[in-house]
Amino acid sequence: MRSWLLWAPLGLFVIFIGLFASGLFQPDDRQIHSGMLGKALPAFTLPAGASDRPGLSTADLKTGKPRLLNIFASWCVPCAAESPQLVELARQGVTIDGVAIRDAREDVDGFLKRWGNPYGRIGLDARSALQLSLGSSGVPESFVVDGKGIIRYQHIGEIRPEHIAVIRQKLAEAAQ
Amino acid sequence: MTRRLSFPVMLASMLAPILAPVLALSPVSAVAQTALPPAPYADTQLEDPALEAKARDFMLTIRCVTCQSQSIADSNASMASDLRSEIRTRIKAGEEPEAIRRWLIERYGNWISYTPTADPVLWPLWAAPVVLLLVGGTLVGTRLKRRKRP
Amino acid sequence: MIAETGLAALWLAAALAALQLVAAWAGIARAETDLVRLVRPVAVTQGLLTGFAFLMLMLLFLRSDMSVALVAQNSHSMKPWLYKFAGTWGNHEGSMLLWVMVMGLAGMGIALFERSLARDTHIATLGAQALISLGFYAFLLFASNPFARLDPAAADGQGLNPLLQDPGLAFHPPTLYLGYVGLSVAFSFAVGALVTRQVDAAFARAMRPWVLGAWVMLTLGITAGSYWAYYELGWGGWWFWDPVENASLMPWLAATALLHSVSVLATRDGLRAWTVMLAVVAFSMSMVGTFLVRSGILTSVHAFAVDPRRGSFILILLALYIGGALALFALRVGAVREGNRFEAVSREAMLVINNLLLSVLLGLVLIGTLYPLLTEALGTKVSVGPPYFNSVAGPIALGLMVVLAIGPVTRWRRDTLRSVARRVAVPALVAVAVLATVLAWAGGWIGILPLLGLVAAALVGVASLAPLWGRNLRRTPLFTYGMVLAHLGCAVSLAGMASESAFSVEKLVAARPGDVIRTAGWTVRFTSVQPVAGPNWTAMEGRFDVSQGTGKVQEIRPQARFFAEPPTNTTESALLTRWNGQLYVVLGDSLDDGRWQLRIWWKPFVTLIWAGGGLIGLGGVLSIIGRWGRGWRRLRRRGQAESYA
Structure with missing residues (x-):
């Protein structure tokens, strides 16, 4: 048998070990990012998700001014955890629109009463239809949408205090 | 919601038996996912058996977004059931599965399709069976020929 | 004290492993006859010590000694006896100790019972076994000490997750582990033979029972795991091509190939280098599987229950x-005398094709499993799932089935196409008859893979019995029965798989008590939903009166369970097994209007999948008994011959 052939298994094995090692040491990124960044918002019209806020449609997000589109739900614990940050962003003058996923209006009302209401408008997405067409993979998630209704940035998971600066920066970029 | 003790998890319980964190973090074991009952076509079949079969076959090839390693056909996650409903509704309306797949890939990337797509990054995967059979066959073939009596 | 004694035993065993390695090396490289005499007794002692350490850990679990960290983290004083017992290996450290113990006992077995191997190869094998054990001792003692104390002791343990409190936990982990570790023995044999350059039929005969044993364990472990998934998951699936499943399938594929190539080496003294290579590959697949599962580098359902530090440790052991x-293979195998040559139409050739197809299958499962890792390194996320694996593995598995039908009726050394064709004529006719029947009767296209699967199952089912035709059944050796049974098991299992995927009927329906659902010839009367309570759960239990056609009415009770600690919802599907299939009923969510979401499946002949797996395992067991018996008789004859001389 030719001698190089005898070394081939070892060569293959070294490649596999390299692959394993790279897998072991590369940062763990299990998030599924939306493919909709840089694209226009899908067309939608959602009924009101809370008693004291209007519903939400595509047109409401094309106002010439960047906005934060926050996907949340009254049954979601991290959503309650991120609400102080949303309230703080709203206080700083950021316009936030909410989409309540798989929710009921009275539950949303209770949630807002308890944790604060930073939202200008709240749409009710009872069947996750908007969530699916945004390419969002969980709750909570936030999208920065520019004045023309183009999606500029996706934040996966809850917004923590250290994320506020990034969100503000992305909003500022979207304003240009 | 199901006990998510699928075969993978069971094997994991044998091989990486540090299971408490798994079950605590596993998205479906969290009790309240939603207050709502399932979407209309989440667990209801289409009336037309042919369309239902089409939808079923397609759903088996779509990966559940919130549960990492299951198809939406085998998952109790609420997003999976909403997506099932969405898919059945669209197929009932006459949409082709491959069009829905493109729509999903546009949003979630190749990741969402268990069926490898025609993306060039996946070509080697389809070449693998042919290459392996050719290499192996050549090795065996030449050796058998050499082994024939003169 | 118990914990300290166990730890001391472990350290002592590790020291003995080092001694065993040095003595074996000295014996072979320097012909130190005094040192070499130590090897076998040391191996025996090492095995006993690991067994002792494991017993100590088991004792700690049974006594619920909460001053031991591992017990406090994984057990609870109120847990049923069985789960305290099984809890010993239901965690990382305990399972690694089980691994080391099985390895130690295997080393002891080789030292005590192996008689046919050349002495040098025997010593080298024990040396290799000691070398592998040393790495795992280091892993255990430095990175996962099972006997670490907890100070102060816990008041009580954190308990085993209620979901894991299934009798299956007592059976599956040890079964798969025995398989994985059994392959390490084959690996040691291969290394030993490479060291002494004695790769021959005696080597193959010595290795064969270990390979058979490991393979039986893997077969049973995978089969049982698949059935467990099927009834627990609640969606009717039984194989998902998840990375962790693949991690258990790959060693099995390698072991299956090894089993067949060993038989060529033992019978015809061919395939020398290849058999050695396969022994290395089989154990490497065990280690790759362990690594993939514990490092968490692949996305699986369990992916976060991992520790990268342990992952790196296993990776280093794997690499070394x-x-x-x-x-060693590349350096030495050139010096191994080339084995016997063979004809294109012969049993050997068929076994070579079997090995080729199994290896390709193994390669594809490996590539498919790791491909997402590769593309992620390149910056794209992809999924490789059931559609890919089914479409590439299906045709190759069918090819294997054809070889399986032909191989056993082909003669060793040399055969003619004509006589082989004559011998498979009857099975082929049966297969064609099945094809015609299915096409005529199924009332629709069932898909190409299920159709060919049924045909192949018929072909193999009949052909597998062919080696018994025209033989005196009482004088047929036991291992021939073993082979026949294992091959028949393949046909049975394949028939179940094909039937399940072709003929399953699914019914998803929302119903309220009082409703009657008719599906697939079954009448399912939903009578009521009752709250029930178990030891650590409460449940809503559906009551259903079901009957097939005009048959007897039986009650089944699927449950939707709620565990308070930790809060978890589960479903308990209800299965009704008939000779021709299973009715599978799941109680789903309750709807606002008082209806319940029900999932009902009728799966014709689905149980054949696992029955086939059981037959394969049983065939393996018969073969082991048969081979041992023959080896024993041969030894006794030799002994008599020597005494006459």
Whole structure:
């Protein structure tokens, strides 16, 4: 048998070990990012998700001014955890629109009463239809949408205090 | 919601038996996912058996977004059931599965399709069976020929 | 004290492993006859010590000694006896100790019972076994000490997750582990034979029972795991091509190939280098599987229950052992005398094709499993799932089935196409008859893979019995029965798989008590939903009166369970097994209007999948008994001959 052939298994094995090692040491990124960044918002019209806020449609997000589109739900614990940050962003003058996923209006009302209401408008997405067409993979998630209704940035998971600066920066970029 | 003790998890319980964190973090074991009952076509079949079969076959090839390693056909996650409903509704309306797949890939990337797509990054995967059979066959073939009596 | 004694035993065993390695090396490299006499007794003692350490850990679990960290984290004083017992290996440290113990006992077995191997190869094998054990001792003692104390002791343990409190936990982990570790023995044999350059039929005969044993364990472990998934998951699936499943399938595929190539080496003294290579590959697949599962580098359902530090440790062991063995292979195998040559139409050739197809299958499962890792390194996320694996593995598995039908009726050394064709004529006719029947009767296209699967199952089912035709059944050796049974099991299992995927009927329906659902010839009357309570759960239990056609009415009770600690919802599907299939009923969510979401499946002949797996395992057991019996008789004859001389 030719001698190089005898070394081939070892060569293959070294490649596999390299692959394993790279897998072991590369940062763990299990998030599924939306493919909709840089694209226009899908067309939608959602009924009101809370008693004291209007519903939400595509047109409401094309106002010439960047906005934060926050996907949340009254049954979601991290959503309650991120609400102080949303309230703080709203206080700083950021316009936030909410989409309540798989929710009921009275539950949303209770949630807002308890944790604060930073939202200008709240749409009710009872069947996750908007969530699916945004390419969002969980709750909570936030999208920065520019004045023309183009999606500029996706934040996966809850917004923590250290994320506020990034969100503000992305909003500022979207304003240009 | 199901006990998510699928075969993978069971094997994991044998091989990486540090299971408490798994079950605590596993998205479906969290009790309240939603207050709502399932979407209309989440667990209801289409009336037309042919369309239902089409939808079923397609759903088996779509990966559940919130549960990492299951198809939406085998998952109790609420997003999976909403997506099932969405898919059945669209197929009932006459949409082709491959069009829905493109729509999903546009949003979630190749990741969402268990069926490898025609993306060039996946070509080697389809070449693998042919290459392996050719290499192996050549090795065996030449050796058998050499082994024939003169 | 118990914990300290166990730890001391472990350290002592590790020291003995080092001694065993040095003595074996001295014996072979320097012909130190005094030192070499130590090897076998040391191996025996080492095995006893690991067994002792494991018993100590088991004792700690049974006594619920909460001053031991591992017990406090994984057990609870109120847990049923069975789960305290099984809890010993239901965690990382305990399972690694089980691994080391099985390895130690296997080393003891080789030292005590192996008689046919050349002495040098025997010593080298024990040396290799000691070398592998040393790595795992280091892993255990430095990175996962099972006997670490907890100070102050816990008041009580954190308990085993209620979901894991299934009798299956007592059976599956040890079964798969025995399989994985059994392959390490084959690996040691291969390394030993490479060291002494004695790769021959005696080597193959010595290795064969270990390979058979490991393979039986893997077969049973996978089969049982698949059935467990099927009834627990609640969606009717039984194989998902998840990375963790693949991690258990790959060693099985390698072991299956090894089993067949060993038989060529033992019978015809061919395939020398290839058999050694396969032994290395089989154990490397065990280690790759362990690594993939514990490092969490692949996305699986369980992916976060991992520790990268442990992952790196296993990766280093993998690189050292397998890399070392492959380098040794490249250096030494050229010096191994080429084995016997063979004809294109012969049993050997069929076994070579079997090995080719199994290896390709193994390669595809490996590539498919790791491909997402590769593309992620390149920056794209992809999924490789059931559609890919089914479409590439299906045709190759069918090819294997055809070889399986032909191989056993082909003669060793040399055969003619004509006589082989004559011998498979009857099975082929049966297969064609099945094809015609299915096409005529199924009332629709069932898909190409299920159709060919049924045909292949018929072909193999009949052909597998062919080696018994025209033989005196009482004088047929036991291992021939073993082979026949294992091959028949393949046909049975394949028939179940094909039938399940072709003929399953699914019914998803929302119903309220009082409703009657008719599906697939079954009448399912939903009578009521009752709250029930178990030891640590409460449940809503559906009551259903079901009957097939005009048959007897039986009650089944699927449950939707709620565990308070930790809060978890589960479903308990209800299965009704008939000779021709299973009715599978799941109670789903309750709807606002008082209806319940029900999932009902009728799965014709689905149980054949696992029955086939059981037959394969049983066939393996018969073969082991048969081979041992023959080896024993041969030894006794030799002994008599010597005494006459």
